[in-house]
Amino acid sequence: MHGSTTFSFTGTEAPSLEVVDLWFKYPRSSGWVLRGVNLRLYPGEVALVIGASGSGKTTLLRAITGVGVWIYGGELRGRVLLGGAPLEELPLDKIRRSIQVVNQNPYTHFIEHVVGYDLLSTAVQLYGEKLGRRVFARVTTALKIEGLLGRRFFELSGGQLRRVAVAKALLWDPEVLVLDEPLMWLDDEGVADVVEAIHVARSLGKAVLIFEHRFMRLLHLADSIYVLREGALHRVEHDLLKKLQRSVRPRGSHPPEGSGSRTTDRPLLLAEDVWFRYDRREDWVLRSLSLEVSEGTTTVVYGGNGSGKSTLLKVISGYLKPNRGRVELRSRAVYVPQNIYLFFTEESVLKEFEVVCRSRNLGRQCVERGMDYLRYLGVGVDLEESPFNLSWGQAVRLAVAVATAASVGPTVLLLDEPFTGLTYLERLQLATSLAKLGGTYVITTSNEETLALVSSAKVFKLAGGTLEELRGIPGRDPLEAAELCKALGIGVNHGVGS
Amino acid sequence: MVSGARDLAYLFVTSGRAGELGSVAKVVVPLTLLVPAVAPYLVPGAEARPSQPAVLVVYELLVLGYVAGVRRVSRMVSLVVLFLGIALALSMLSSVLGTGPPDPTYSVSWTLRLLSIVLALSMLFQLLTVGEVRYLLMRLGLRWLSEVVSVAIAQLPVVLISFSEATVAAVLKLGGRRVSAVVKPLVVDAVVISRQVAEALYLHGLPPAPRPKLIEGATDVYLILGALIASSVSALVV
Numbered sequence: 001m002h003g004s005t006t007f008s009f010t011g012t013e014a015p016s017l018e019v020v021d022l023w024f025k026y027p028r029s030s031g032w033v034l035r036g037v038n039l040r041l042y043p044g045e046v047a048l049v050i051g052a053s054g055s056g057k058t059t060l061l062r063a064i065t066g067v068g069v070w071i072y073g074g075e076l077r078g079r080v081l082l083g084g085a086p087l088e089e090l091p092l093d094k095i096r097r098s099i100q101v102v103n104q105n106p107y108t109h110f111i112e113h114v115v116g117y118d119l120l121s122t123a124v125q126l127y128g129e130k131l132g133r134r135v136f137a138r139v140t141t142a143l144k145i146e147g148l149l150g151r152r153f154f155e156l157s158g159g160q161l162r163r164v165a166v167a168k169a170l171l172w173d174p175e176v177l178v179l180d181e182p183l184m185w186l187d188d189e190g191v192a193d194v195v196e197a198i199h200v201a202r203s204l205g206k207a208v209l210i211f212e213h214r215f216m217r218l219l220h221l222a223d224s225i226y227v228l229r230e231g232a233l234h235r236v237e238h239d240l241l242k243k244l245q246r247s248v249r250p251r252g253s254h255p256p257e258g259s260g261s262r263t264t265d266r267p268l269l270l271a272e273d274v275w276f277r278y279d280r281r282e283d284w285v286l287r288s289l290s291l292e293v294s295e296g297t298t299t300v301v302y303g304g305n306g307s308g309k310s311t312l313l314k315v316i317s318g319y320l321k322p323n324r325g326r327v328e329l330r331s332r333a334v335y336v337p338q339n340i341y342l343f344f345t346e347e348s349v350l351k352e353f354e355v356v357c358r359s360r361n362l363g364r365q366c367v368e369r370g371m372d373y374l375r376y377l378g379v380g381v382d383l384e385e386s387p388f389n390l391s392w393g394q395a396v397r398l399a400v401a402v403a404t405a406a407s408v409g410p411t412v413l414l415l416d417e418p419f420t421g422l423t424y425l426e427r428l429q430l431a432t433s434l435a436k437l438g439g440t441y442v443i444t445t446s447n448e449e450t451l452a453l454v455s456s457a458k459v460f461k462l463a464g465g466t467l468e469e470l471r472g473i474p475g476r477d478p479l480e481a482a483e484l485c486k487a488l489g490i491g492v493n494h495g496v497g498s
Numbered sequence: 499m500v501s502g503a504r505d506l507a508y509l510f511v512t513s514g515r516a517g518e519l520g521s522v523a524k525v526v527v528p529l530t531l532l533v534p535a536v537a538p539y540l541v542p543g544a545e546a547r548p549s550q551p552a553v554l555v556v557y558e559l560l561v562l563g564y565v566a567g568v569r570r571v572s573r574m575v576s577l578v579v580l581f582l583g584i585a586l587a588l589s590m591l592s593s594v595l596g597t598g599p600p601d602p603t604y605s606v607s608w609t610l611r612l613l614s615i616v617l618a619l620s621m622l623f624q625l626l627t628v629g630e631v632r633y634l635l636m637r638l639g640l641r642w643l644s645e646v647v648s649v650a651i652a653q654l655p656v657v658l659i660s661f662s663e664a665t666v667a668a669v670l671k672l673g674g675r676r677v678s679a680v681v682k683p684l685v686v687d688a689v690v691i692s693r694q695v696a697e698a699l700y701l702h703g704l705p706p707a708p709r710p711k712l713i714e715g716a717t718d719v720y721l722i723l724g725a726l727i728a729s730s731v732s733a734l735v736v
Contacts, residue, residue, distance in 0.1 A: 067697050092700075101701050108694040111652045111705060112628050113512045121629050121705040152511060154655045168702070319666050335670045341686060342664040345672065345679035355679075359672040388686045403671070414670075 014084055016175040016207040017041040017064065017099070022078035024063040033059045035231030036078070041176060041207040046198060050215045051228035052423050052490050053391045057211040058104070060228065061180050065099055083175055099176040100169035102162060104184055107154060109165050115156070116149030119164070123171050135171060142200050143167045157305035159190020166197040170204065177201050178209045183217065185338070185420050187304040187446035191217050213423040213490075216449070216481050227488050236488065267330070268410050268440055269293035269316055274325035276315050285311045286322070287465035295331075295410050298434065298441045300454050302470065303462035309444035310338065312462065313414040316442065331410040331440070334403035338417040340395045344387040349374075349398060352387055356406040370405030377401055377433040393426035397433050404437055415443045419450045423490065424481040427453055449481075509616075510623040510654055513566040517627075521710040523718035524625035525634070530725040531558055532618040534732050535611050548603060550732045551610035557728035558617040561721060566624055575617075582609050628652055633707035645704060649695055660687045 017039065024034040033056045041047055051057050062068035064080050066087055080087040082098040090098070102109070112118035119140065124132035140146055145164055148156060156164065162182055169177055182194045198221055201208050212218055219225070225241060226233040269292065276286040285308040293299050303309050314320040317333040336343050346352045350367075357366035371383075377397045381390060387398055396418050403413050419427045431453040434441055443454065451459055451470075460467040516524070531554050562571045589605040626634075628648045635644035664680040664687070672679055713719075 062697070065701060067700055071693070071696050071700055092703075096701060096703065099701075101697075103694060103697060105691070105694050107656045108653070108691065108698040109702060111648055113652065113655070114516075114627075117512070117517070117627055117629070118705075121708070122702070124708060125703075125705045152655070154659065172702075314666055317666070317670055319670065333670055335667050337663040337667050339660065339663060339687070341690075342660060342683045343667045343671070345668055345676075345682050347682070356671060359676065388683075 015040040018081040020079040024076050027073045037233050043205050045223045046208045047224045048210045048222035049226045055228045100172050100174040101178040102165040104181045106161050106165035110153040113152045158185045159193035163193045163197050176207045180211050183214045266295045268295050270328040272326045274322045276322045298457035300457045300459045301444045307462045333412045335414045336399045343399045348384050350383040352402050373401035392421035412440045425485045428482045509620040513624040515565050520714035520718045522712045527721050527725040528618045528622040530729050534729050535614040548607040551614045553732040554614040629707050630710045
């Protein structure tokens with residue numbers, strides 16, 4: 001591994017993007033987030049940048065597109081060249097035609113609700129009515145999204161949404177396509193969709209820059225791989241990576257076992273023949289579903305995007321009432337949503353504990369217990385810090401500590417996709433934290449690769465509205481990936497990028 | 499609450515068949531129905547007759563059924579009726595207490611009138627694409643407002659999804675008494691989304707608001723005629 005400055009993809013072609021000794025900091029940040037980044041990206045090249053949460057991946061993206069300066073008012077030193085021209089000298093329209101981004105939240109890319117209207121109006125904006133319609137037809141066919149054009153963007157699954165967002169970006173015919181965490185919230189099918197979209201972009205000669213911490217599924221695609229660490233990019237040679245992959249074995253990172261200290265046979269949750277649908281005129285989301293959760297156990301519900309996992313959690317929490325069947329909850333339930341920041345209601349970590357303890361008429365002891373849990377889970381944050389400023393991994397563990405601290409008697413923690421925004425190491429850390437606490441958990445996940453992290457759990461597959469127990473834990477990819485992260489020096493950062 | 503938020507979102511989301519109508523019909527039909535529904539609010543001492551707004555409501559449901567499909571309309575209506583039912587109940591209660599309207603006919607009439615206004619506004623949002631809203635506002639000289647409104651309409655469904663998630667989390671975390679606690683995470687979420695929208699606008703810009711097609715076909719004419727008839731009948735019936 002070495003600092004990257006001179007990677008040549010095609011040898012003779014000029015780079016689509018060149019970054020030279022780039023430094024960047026936000027207006028109110030004390031230090032530089034980026035410290036001398038160098039990068040060259042050539043037409044048709046796919047580069048993968050990996051790094052811990054808060055390592056500055058999104059900041060790098062903002063810096064090279066001009067968003068960092070123009071939207072965030074940050075300070076930038078060094079040079080960014082798009083197609084050989086300095087970024088600061090390019091008019092906005094030229095920047096848009098040179099570099100396009102699919103960001104972490106592709107919902108924000110759409111103005112028209114109906115996907116087809118949105119894409120077509122963009123194409124017409126760029127090329128006029130006649131040519132615009134031809135470009136629109138070509139791009140939508142290339143990305144195989146014709147079937148999605150009549151749908152509304154907020155009805156699409158994560159994978160479909162990203163594929164459509166890539167199509168919208170390609171309408172601009174940019175030289176560089178940047179994907180920020182493209183696999184976030186995607187199920188296994190969605191990942192395949194994104195991989196396919198990247199193949200298409202490359203086949204069209206675009207330089208593709210991918211920022212992703214869930215990188216294992218993208219390694220085979222990448223022509224060059226970089227690690228963003230301490231504000232600088234370090235190139236990883238494929239040979240070195242292969243060697244590391246061969247050498248890492250999940251020695252220290254074995255799947256965390258449940259503590260078992262509080263495991264009993266006492267069922268806390270019984271769902272029998274549950275049927276649920278949002279509307280009488282709609283299909284059933286849950287059909288004749290049965291589930292039993294005993295105290296101190298972990299239950300994992302695995303299923304694709306839109307399979308009804310979140311609905312299931314809301315039904316078993318008692319928030320949604322089943323249309324048929326019976327749900328018996330013999331304890332409290334706390335729901336931790338997929339967007340973890342929607343869980344927090346207070347302005348500081350300390351107040352989170354105080355308010356939740358007060359809501360259950362518990363005193364100072366409850367708050368102290370919460371602090372203990374926080375330390376136990378290795379979340380070293382200032383108690384006056386806003387929970388909204390924590391990194392995703394810290395926020396998930398804080399939510400678990402808050403929910404556990406205020407439990408008088410058994411509580412079932414319902415965690416909706418808790419692993420999704422985390423690096424491989426953070427996933428392992430969270431799985432270890434949950435096992436340490438030995439609580440009762442129902443966890444949803446859309447990725448098979450996370451199942452290895454909860455090997456002691458009962459795993460069910462949710463498909464067609466029913467649950468089927470899965471026997472046997474699949475491969476050890478995430479554990480190896482966590483080891484690989486360590487070998488590559490991708491630790492766990494304790495802050496967010498901005 | 500979860501499905502309610504979704505149904506509420508659909509009240510303001512462009513319908514898939516919106517492209518089959520010309521802009522004149524999209525604007526004239528809802529406004530023609532809106533005027534007789536709103537006018538009594540502006541005229542002091544206006545008489546309350548339930549049959550007047552009932553005519554408007556029936557026609558609005560027919561148009562919405564054509565544009566958005568019966569299934570979606572029934573979902574929307576059930577939500578609107580729920581809210582109006584609450585309003586009606588409160589109105590009746592205040593009548594019993596001697597502080598409200600004099601009789602149930604009055605309450606029913608004004609409730610129907612309110613329903614007709616909500617449906618007409620919903621029709622406007624379901625018929626017009628965001629680009630058309632922008633075009634109209636720009637033509638009125640409201641360029642800045644046109645951009646704000648476009649983004650607000652575009653992101654409304656996403657915000658409502660966040661609202662639904664935050665509500666479930668807060669109710670289970672703090673108990674049903676502190677639902678107001680959802681305000682803080684939603685404000686933070688809105689700030690985060692607005693930043694991301696700003697980034698997306700920087701990179702994509704707003705698509706232009708091209709001059710929309712004024713007349714698309716015979717359906718436009720039928721719908722406008724129907725709206726004029728419904729509006730006139732509602733003014734004439736006793």
